[in-house]
Amino acid sequence: MDTTRQQKISRLVQKELSEIFRRETAKTRGTLVTVSSVRVSPDLSVANVRLSIFPSENAQAIIDNINASERSVRHQLAQQVRYQLRRCPELKFHIDDSLDYIDHIDELLNKDKPKDEPETKD
Numbered sequence: 001m002d003t004t005r006q007q008k009i010s011r012l013v014q015k016e017l018s019e020i021f022r023r024e025t026a027k028t029r030g031t032l033v034t035v036s037s038v039r040v041s042p043d044l045s046v047a048n049v050r051l052s053i054f055p056s057e058n059a060q061a062i063i064d065n066i067n068a069s070e071r072s073v074r075h076q077l078a079q080q081v082r083y084q085l086r087r088c089p090e091l092k093f094h095i096d097d098s099l100d101y102i103d104h105i106d107e108l109l110n111k112d113k114p115k116d117e118p119e120t121k122d
Contacts, residue, residue: 006042021035
């Protein structure tokens with residue numbers, strides 16, 4: 001359970017990172033990076049950021065690229081939140097594959113459903 005301070009910092013980091021990624025992905029046409037969630041550690045030193053990437057075929061390459069440039073992303077974030085936070089948390093980026101998982105479950109459920117069978121109302 002997160003404290004109120006952790007929740008406020010998580011929302012602030014999510015909002016600012018979303019804006020940073022929106023500006024950066026505007027340069028690369030056809031790729032969309034969304035910040036799904038941010039969880040800040042109790043000591044406020046580490047932020048685990050879950051990114052949803054579309055199209056998901058390039059997700060691992062994009063995450064690797066973002067992790068390689070983590071220092072510059074953290075610097076940009078620190079510039080944005082310098083008046084709200086004393087120290088900018090260390091960023092750890094992870095892929096949020098929940099949408100792919102949902103699509104896979106829907107696909108499996110629809111595969112077992114016969115197409116010619118009429119719907120019955122009980």
